Amino acid sequence: MGRLSHAKALLGPQLFAKVRDTPVLIVGAGGIGSELLKNLVLVGFTNIELLDLDTIDLSNLNRQFLFRKPDIGKSKSLVAAATAHHFNPSSGIKINARHGNVKDSENDIAWISKFGFVMNALDNADARRHVNKLCAAADVPLIESGTAGYLGQVTPIIPGETECYDCNPKPPPKSFPVCTIRATPSEPIHCIVWAKSYLFGKLFGEDDEAGDEAELDKAKAEGENAAFREVRRLLSEENGPQRVFNKVFNEDINRLLAMEDMWKVAGRIKPVALDYDAIMDGTFVAPPPRTSAAQAAAAVNGTANGNAAASASTSTLKDQKELTLKENLELFIDSCARLAARSIAHPDVVLSFDKDDDDTLDFVVAIANLRATAYSIATRTRFQVKGFIVMQALSLLKRKSAEATKATDVYLRSIPHLPLAPSAPVPPNESCAVCRDTYIPFKADVSRCTLGEVLDAAKSWLQASLGENELECSVLEGARVLADPDFDDNHSRTLKDLDIERGKMITLMDEDDKYRPIHFCLLEPEANAETAFSFPETAPALALKPVQVKERSESPEVELVEAASRKRSEPDSGHDDLPSKKRKTETEEPEVVVDDGDDDDDIIIIE
Ligand SMILES: Nc1ncnc2c1ncn2[C@@H]1O[C@H](COP(=O)(O)OP(=O)(O)OP(=O)(O)O)[C@@H](O)[C@H]1O
Numbered sequence: 001m002g003r004l005s006h007a008k009a010l011l012g013p014q015l016f017a018k019v020r021d022t023p024v025l026i027v028g029a030g031g032i033g034s035e036l037l038k039n040l041v042l043v044g045f046t047n048i049e050l051l052d053l054d055t056i057d058l059s060n061l062n063r064q065f066l067f068r069k070p071d072i073g074k075s076k077s078l079v080a081a082a083t084a085h086h087f088n089p090s091s092g093i094k095i096n097a098r099h100g101n102v103k104d105s106e107n108d109i110a111w112i113s114k115f116g117f118v119m120n121a122l123d124n125a126d127a128r129r130h131v132n133k134l135c136a137a138a139d140v141p142l143i144e145s146g147t148a149g150y151l152g153q154v155t156p157i158i159p160g161e162t163e164c165y166d167c168n169p170k171p172p173p174k175s176f177p178v179c180t181i182r183a184t185p186s187e188p189i190h191c192i193v194w195a196k197s198y199l200f201g202k203l204f205g206e207d208d209e210a211g212d213e214a215e216l217d218k219a220k221a222e223g224e225n226a227a228f229r230e231v232r233r234l235l236s237e238e239n240g241p242q243r244v245f246n247k248v249f250n251e252d253i254n255r256l257l258a259m260e261d262m263w264k265v266a267g268r269i270k271p272v273a274l275d276y277d278a279i280m281d282g283t284f285v286a287p288p289p290r291t292s293a294a295q296a297a298a299a300v301n302g303t304a305n306g307n308a309a310a311s312a313s314t315s316t317l318k319d320q321k322e323l324t325l326k327e328n329l330e331l332f333i334d335s336c337a338r339l340a341a342r343s344i345a346h347p348d349v350v351l352s353f354d355k356d357d358d359d360t361l362d363f364v365v366a367i368a369n370l371r372a373t374a375y376s377i378a379t380r381t382r383f384q385v386k387g388f389i390v391m392q393a394l395s396l397l398k399r400k401s402a403e404a405t406k407a408t409d410v411y412l413r414s415i416p417h418l419p420l421a422p423s424a425p426v427p428p429n430e431s432c433a434v435c436r437d438t439y440i441p442f443k444a445d446v447s448r449c450t451l452g453e454v455l456d457a458a459k460s461w462l463q464a465s466l467g468e469n470e471l472e473c474s475v476l477e478g479a480r481v482l483a484d485p486d487f488d489d490n491h492s493r494t495l496k497d498l499d500i501e502r503g504k505m506i507t508l509m510d511e512d513d514k515y516r517p518i519h520f521c522l523l524e525p526e527a528n529a530e531t532a533f534s535f536p537e538t539a540p541a542l543a544l545k546p547v548q549v550k551e552r553s554e555s556p557e558v559e560l561v562e563a564a565s566r567k568r569s570e571p572d573s574g575h576d577d578l579p580s581k582k583r584k585t586e587t588e589e590p591e592v593v594v595d596d597g598d599d600d601d602d603i604i605i606i607e
C-alpha cells in the first residue's frame with residue numbers, strides 16, 4: 001500500500017475506494033494503451049482488463065515503453081500487463097490481459113457490462129465504433145481517446161447524456177489537388193502530405209518509376225529535373241542526404257521558379273530556393289511566413305504556430321519543441337541517413353510511414369518544415385500527446401459517487417504554454433443510429449430455436465408491454481434481411497442455421513416508422529435453462545423515432561446534391577450495417593486515398 005498513500009491522500013478515501021473497486025477495461029495496448037495502463041496502475045486501479053489483437057513489432061519499441069527487444073513477436077497485451085504489474089506489485093493488482101479482437105463473439109454485451117467504464121486506446125474507427133455500440137447497448141460509460149495528426153483528444157461518452165462516437169458523421173478525409181501538393185502548397189498540411197505521402201514514398205517506398213515514362217514526364221512538368229530513381233541511388237553514396245536536399249529544395253525549386261506562368265496566378269507566393277551551406281553557417285535569410293486563411297482563423301482561436309525559421313521555442317519536450325531552420329536541416333540529414341541505412345541493410349523491405357517509427361516521423365517533420373520555410377508557410381512542432389485519460393476516468397468515478405462533476409471533453413493542442421482546451425460535452429444526437437436505439441439482452445441456445453419462434457415470442461413480449469396490437473417489422477442481422485412482412489422463408493430455420501450466434505444482434509425495424517430499431521443482443525443461454533431462449537424480466541420502454549420535419553424540395557438539382565452529400569457521410573453515420581432504403585448517386589470525382597493503416601489521419605489526393 002506504501003506507494004498508494006499519496007494517491008489516497010490526493011483522491012480522498014471515497015474516490016480512492018472506488019478506484020480500487022471499479023473494474024475497468026482498456027481496449028488497445030499500443031502507444032496510448034501502454035501509457036494508460038501504467039497510469040491506472042500508479043493511481044491505484046486494481047481490477048483491469050486489457051485487450052489487444054496484435055503482437056509487438058520492432059517499430060513499437062521506441063515509444064511503447066512497456067516493451068523490450070526480446071518481446072518482439074509476443075502478445076502486446078500479455079507483455080504490457082506483465083511489465084505494468086511491477087509498477088505497483090504490492091497493491092493486490094489484477095490485470096487480466098487477453099490477446100484477441102474486441103469484435104470477437106465472446107466480447108458481447110454481458111462481458112462489457114462487467115466494467116465500471118471502458119477506455120478505448122485504438123487506432124481505427126471500425127474498432128472504435130464497435131466498442132461504442134457495445135457500450136451504448138450495455139449502458140457503460142466509455143472514454144474515447146486518440147491522436148489526429150499533431151493533436152490529441154479525450155472524450156467521455158456517457159450513455160443517454162453525452163454524444164456517442166457515432167452521433168455525428170465523421171468528416172470525410174481531407175482531399176487536396178495533386179498540383180497543390182506538388183507545386184503550390186499554401187498550408188502546413190500541404191507540406192506534411194507532400195513529405196509523408198509523396199517524397200517519403202519516392203525515396204524509400206516501392207520503386208514506382210521503373211519504366212513509367214508518364215510519371216517522369218509529369219515530374220518534369222512539375223519542375224523536377226531528374227527521376228527520383230537516380231536520387232534513390234545517391235542515398236547510398238557519400239553525402240546522399242545532402243544531395244537529396246539540393247535536388248528537392250534547390251534545383252527543383254529553381255526549376256519551378258523558371259516556369260513564369262505558374263506564378264501569374266493571383267495570390268500565389270513564389271517559393272525561395274534553400275541553400276544548404278548558407279543554412280548551416282547561419283547566413284541564410286528565410287522568407288517571413290505569410291498568413292493564410294486557415295492560419296488567420298487559427299490565430300483568432302489562439303492556435304497559431306509561428307514560423308520557427310529564426311527562433312526556436314523554449315519548450316523542452318521533444319514533441320513540442322519548435323526547431324530552427326538549421327535544426328530542421330540537421331534532422332533531415334540525420335533521419336534520411338538513418339532511413340537510407342535501413343533501406344540498404346534490408347533492400348527487400350519497403351519502408352512505410354509509421355508515426356510510431358521515430359526515423360520516419362523525424363524525416364516527415366523535417367521535410368515538411370523545410371518545405372514550409374521555402375514556401376513561406378508557418379512550421380509545425382512534433383506534438384503527440386498521451387495522457388489526461390486517467391483524469392477523465394477519475395472524473396467519471398467521482399461523478400458516479402457524488403454526481404458533482406460535469407463531463408468535459410479535453411482537446412490537446414499545439415500551444416506549449418496552454419496545451420489543454422476543455423470543451424463542454426454535447427448531448428446525444430436524437431437521430432443517432434447507435435446510441436438512441438433500443439438494445440435488449442437475449443439469451444438463446446441458437447441450435448434449439450427457430451427464427452419464427454423467436455420473432456413470435458419477441459413480438460408478443462414487446463406488444464404486451466407496449467399495448468400495441470400488431471407490430472409489423474422487418475428483421476435484420478447486420479445488413480442481412482432475415483424476414484419482413486412478405487418474406488418468411490427463414491422462419492423455420494434455427495438461428496444457428498442462419499449463422500446468428502453470440503455477439504450478434506437480431507434487429508427489428510418497425511414498418512410503421514414509429515419506433516427506433518430494436519436490437520436483440522445474443523448472449524449465451526443460462527446453464528440448464530429450461531427454455532431455448534429467454535428475454536429479460538421486463539420489456540424496456542422502446543425508443544421512439546424523432547418527428548421529422550422535412551421540407552420537400554421542388555428542385556431536382558437540390559435532390560441530387562443532398563443525395564451526393566448523404567452518400568459521403570453514410571459510411572460514418574452509424575447506419576452502415578443496415579441496408580439503406582435511400583437512392584444513391586455515383587457522381588464522385590476520382591480520388592486517391594493515402595492510407596497508412598491508421599485511419600485517424602487518412603488523406604485523399606484528388607487527381
Ligand atoms: N479490433 C481490435 N481489437 C483489439 N485491439 C485492437 C483492435 N484494433 C486495433 N487494436 C490495437 O489498438 C492498438 C492501437 O495502438 P497504436 O499504438 O497503433 O495507436 P495509439 O495507441 O493510438 O498510439 P499512437 O497514436 O501514439 O501511435 C494496437 O496495438 C492495435 O493492435
Ligand SMILES: [Zn+2]
Binds near residue numbers: 165167168428434436
Ligand atoms: Zn450516438
